[in-house]
Amino acid sequence: MITPGSSDAIRVAVSAVIFSLRSGANGDRLMLPLVRRTRDPYLDAWALPGGWLDPAEDLDAAASRTLAETTALTPSYLEQLYTFGDVDRSPTRVVSIIYWALLRSDLVDAQRSAAGAPENVEWFDVDDLPPLAFDHRRIAEYALWRLRNKVGYSWIGAGLLPDEFTLTELREVYETVLGRRLDPSNFRRLLEGSDELVPTESFRTGKHRPARLFRLAEKA
Amino acid sequence: MITPGSSDAIRVAVSAVIFSLRSGANGDRLMLPLVRRTRDPYLDAWALPGGWLDPAEDLDAAASRTLAETTALTPSYLEQLYTFGDVDRSPTRVVSIIYWALLRSDLVDAQRSAAGAPENVEWFDVDDLPPLAFDHRRIAEYALWRLRNKVGYSWIGAGLLPDEFTLTELREVYETVLGRRLDPSNFRRLLEGSDELVPTESFRTGKHRPARLFRLAEKA
Numbered sequence: 001m002i003t004p005g006s007s008d009a010i011r012v013a014v015s016a017v018i019f020s021l022r023s024g025a026n027g028d029r030l031m032l033p034l035v036r037r038t039r040d041p042y043l044d045a046w047a048l049p050g051g052w053l054d055p056a057e058d059l060d061a062a063a064s065r066t067l068a069e070t071t072a073l074t075p076s077y078l079e080q081l082y083t084f085g086d087v088d089r090s091p092t093r094v095v096s097i098i099y100w101a102l103l104r105s106d107l108v109d110a111q112r113s114a115a116g117a118p119e120n121v122e123w124f125d126v127d128d129l130p131p132l133a134f135d136h137r138r139i140a141e142y143a144l145w146r147l148r149n150k151v152g153y154s155w156i157g158a159g160l161l162p163d164e165f166t167l168t169e170l171r172e173v174y175e176t177v178l179g180r181r182l183d184p185s186n187f188r189r190l191l192e193g194s195d196e197l198v199p200t201e202s203f204r205t206g207k208h209r210p211a212r213l214f215r216l217a218e219k220a
Numbered sequence: 221m222i223t224p225g226s227s228d229a230i231r232v233a234v235s236a237v238i239f240s241l242r243s244g245a246n247g248d249r250l251m252l253p254l255v256r257r258t259r260d261p262y263l264d265a266w267a268l269p270g271g272w273l274d275p276a277e278d279l280d281a282a283a284s285r286t287l288a289e290t291t292a293l294t295p296s297y298l299e300q301l302y303t304f305g306d307v308d309r310s311p312t313r314v315v316s317i318i319y320w321a322l323l324r325s326d327l328v329d330a331q332r333s334a335a336g337a338p339e340n341v342e343w344f345d346v347d348d349l350p351p352l353a354f355d356h357r358r359i360a361e362y363a364l365w366r367l368r369n370k371v372g373y374s375w376i377g378a379g380l381l382p383d384e385f386t387l388t389e390l391r392e393v394y395e396t397v398l399g400r401r402l403d404p405s406n407f408r409r410l411l412e413g414s415d416e417l418v419p420t421e422s423f424r425t426g427k428h429r430p431a432r433l434f435r436l437a438e439k440a
Contacts, residue, residue: 009275012230012305012315055229055313059305083303085232086278093275095232097303102226153373157303 013096014062015050017134017143018075020103021160021176022123028105028176029125032140034132035070036120041091042133048140049073049121050096063099071121073111075101077159081143089135100143102159126181151177153197158216166204166211167191233316234282235270235356237363238295241324241380241396242343245389249345250326252360254352257339260351260432263313268360269341270316271295283319291341293331295321297379301363304383309355320363323381347399371397376435386424386431387411 022031023147034046051066053059063078078101085095091131124130126144129137157173171187191197191214198217203210242251254266271286273279298321305315337437344350344365349357371377377393379384391407411417411434418437423430 010232010273011234053230053305053315056307058307059303059315080302082300083279085317086274087276087278095273095279095315097305097315 010095012053012150013050013094013114014053014066014097014099015048015139016067016078016099016101017048017081017121017140018067018071018073018101019126019143019147019160021105021173022108024125025106028172030127030176031125033071033073033121033123033124034130035118035134035151036118036122037160044126045133046122046130046136047133048098053097059097060084060099060196063097067099067101070118072114072118073103073108075103076107077101082134084139086135087091096139096202096208098139098143100147102147102156103218104160106162106180127141155194155216158197164202164213164215166213168211170197170214221234227291230313230315232273232313233270234273234286234319235268235316235359236281236298236321237268237285238287238291238321238323238362239346239363239367239380240295240328240343241325241393243325244345248392250347250396251343251345251365253291253293253341253343254350255338255343257353266342266344266350266356267352267353268318268356273317273327279317280319284315287319287321290338292334292338293323293328295323296327297321301366302359304355304359306355316359318359318363320366322367322376324380324382326382368398374412375436378417380406384420384422384433384435386433388431390417391435426433 017030017032019030021028033049035049037043037045037047048069049070051069053062057065058078060078064074067073067075073113078099081098083095083097087093126140129140134142151174157177158170160173161169167188170184170191171184174187177184196217197214200213200215202213204213237252239250239252241248241373253269255269257263257265257267269287269290272290273282277285279300280298283358284294287293287295298319301318301320303315303317307313346360349360352360371394377397380393381389387408390411391402391404394407395402416437417434420433422433424433
């Protein structure tokens with residue numbers, strides 16, 4: 001039987017995996033921000049943004065606070081993903097509650113320039129991550145797997161776009177997240193069969209023929 | 221900035237929501253086991269089975285151990301569900317990592333009689349729970365919501381049945397979990413379109429015409 005006191009040797013941290021689309025040489029890429037560690041263990045290694053849970057704050061609040069402190073980012077949507085707590089994941093016993101979020105690419109730069117971009121934060125392609133501290137590579141890969149699963153049966157990928165978007169823009173997001181081409185007419189059929197995406201009266205005009213803009217339906 | 225030391229005031233617990241089908245006056249009901257507390261806070265109130273995380277054990281191991289210690293149950297499948305950590309959920313600061321499981325009804329009685337059923341454990345209908353300690357009602361309701369969602373797009377409900385089952389038995393499980401009738405021919409069509417359920421060469425015989433037995437496909 002474990003007595004209550006023996007749990008005191010366990011510390012609780014909160015970290016976040018934030019996905020966004022960032023423009024690169026070969027078009028948009030799915031990327032996430034990492035923070036370079038400034039102390040041991042894993043001094044100078046890259047790690048997920050996060051920090052210690054404050055005894056006086058709720059888990060969601062801790063996820064938002066530590067994310068803002070380390071990256072100056074404020075995602076509109078932050079969801080608890082999973083809690084990692086293997087005995088050997090850190091030199092001391094740390095249970096890490098992991099959150100994940102999608103951040104609209106147009107907001108990333110605005111937030112970073114408003115807050116002054118922290119110097120030790122960089123964005124990395126999810127398929128080309130550097131060596132990570134602790135078990136953070138496993139955590140990042142798990143979050144990516146969950147994201148790819150979730151876009152398979154939901155329109156959550158729209159969270160990476162501004163409020164209004166064309167069918168083509170949405171399909172390209174799904175292709176970037178999933179890492180494969182999707183059939184445009186199948187995609188259009190799926191979308192038209194959904195009541196989660198709502199057509200607006202606006203159109204995107206440009207060199208192609210005008211394309212109707214859609215938005216996510218309001219949550220009930 | 222929160223210093224590492226301040227997280228020492230937070231304790232980590234692990235609890236489980238275990239669902240099984242139990243026979244009642246009106247047929248099978250979806251039920252879960254609760255443990256009557258033997259100390260403050262909430263002395264004598266019902267609570268989810270669980271206990272403190274041991275600094276030397278992984279989260280999954282803690283979930284299995286505390287479940288076995290409190291209920292003598294050993295589910296074949298135990299999955300982390302969510303971590304609850306609101307500041308005011310307990311008189312002291314406790315972060316609870318919640319697991320959930322399905323337990324085949326034919327195994328419940330076997331395990332309990334083998335181990336000697338603990339006296340302070342009782343099974344309750346998920347739709348008729350007693351007052352629960354802490355935020356355990358909210359946790360139980362969240363687990364039930366997740367279960368009902370998950371059976372909506374998977375064959376996970378088969379985990380409540382013995383290894384082999386008829387289509388009718390499986391449909392009745394889904395009806396019990398979802399709390400509504402399902403159309404038999406639609407259900408059969410869904411099932412026949414799935415490669416997760418495999419027909420066997422065996423049949424259930426009895427007063428009705430023989431019904432083929434199915435089993436879940438082996439995981440790759």
